[in-house]
Amino acid sequence: MLIVGILKGSTVFLSDLIRHIDLDCEVDFVALRSYESKTPNDFIQVIMDLYDSPVGKDVLIVDDILDTGKTLEFLKNNLIARKAKSVKICVLLNKIKKRKQKIKPDYKGFDIPNKFVVGYGLDYKEKYRNLPYIATFK
Numbered sequence: 001m002l003i004v005g006i007l008k009g010s011t012v013f014l015s016d017l018i019r020h021i022d023l024d025c026e027v028d029f030v031a032l033r034s035y036e037s038k039t040p041n042d043f044i045q046v047i048m049d050l051y052d053s054p055v056g057k058d059v060l061i062v063d064d065i066l067d068t069g070k071t072l073e074f075l076k077n078n079l080i081a082r083k084a085k086s087v088k089i090c091v092l093l094n095k096i097k098k099r100k101q102k103i104k105p106d107y108k109g110f111d112i113p114n115k116f117v118v119g120y121g122l123d124y125k126e127k128y129r130n131l132p133y134i135a136t137f138k
Contacts, residue, residue, distance in 0.1 A: 002057040002084075004050065006075065007031040008129070009064035012121035013092045013109075017062060028052060034071050044074040054084040064121045065093040066108075069101030076103070093117065093134070 003021075005014040007029050018027060031048035059079050066072055072089055079087045090107040097114035118124050119131030128137070 001025040002052075002054055002059045003027045004054075004059055004061050004075075004079070005029045006061065006063045006071065007048065009121045009123065010062045012129070013064055014062045017090070026052070026057075030075065032071050032075065034068075042070060044071055054079050054082050056083065056085050058086045059084045059088070061087065061089045063089070063091050065095060065117070066091040066103070066105055067095040067098040069099050069103040073101045073103045092120070093122075 001021075001023050003014070003018060003025050005011060005027065008031070014027070018025065028050045029048065030046065030050060033045045033047055035043055035045065061072065061075055061079070063072060066089070072091075076087050076089060088106040089103070091105045092109040094105055094108040094111045095114060096111060116124070116137045117134050118128035118137045119134045121129050122134065123129045124137050128135075
C-alpha cells in the first residue's frame, strides 16, 4: 500500500495514523496549492509530486481536512489516471457544509461544522500547526 500525505496539513495526523496500520506500506507526499476564483477557472497547482510511481499500487490519500473537495478530487483523479490499482481517501476532519465537489472520504475521524479550525497540523497563515489539539479560530 502507498500512503500519500498532502503537505503540510496531513503530517501530524499521518504520523499518528501510520503507527496503527498493520500492513506493509510506503509513505510519500505531494504538495498542492488550490487557487479559487469567482470564475470556473479554479485550478490546482502541483508544487511537489510523488517520488515514486503509483502504477499498480493501492493508494490511501491522507489529508487533514476535507472541505470544498477540490484538492482531494484532483489528486484522486490524478492517481487514477496514473494507473493506481485503487485510491481511497482518509481525512481527520470532514466539513460537509463547505463541499463543492461530490467527493466523500472512505475513512474519516470526525464530521465538523463549517468553522475555521487550527491545530494538530491545521494552520492559519502557517501558525498554530503545532497545537496538540484542534480549536476553532476566530
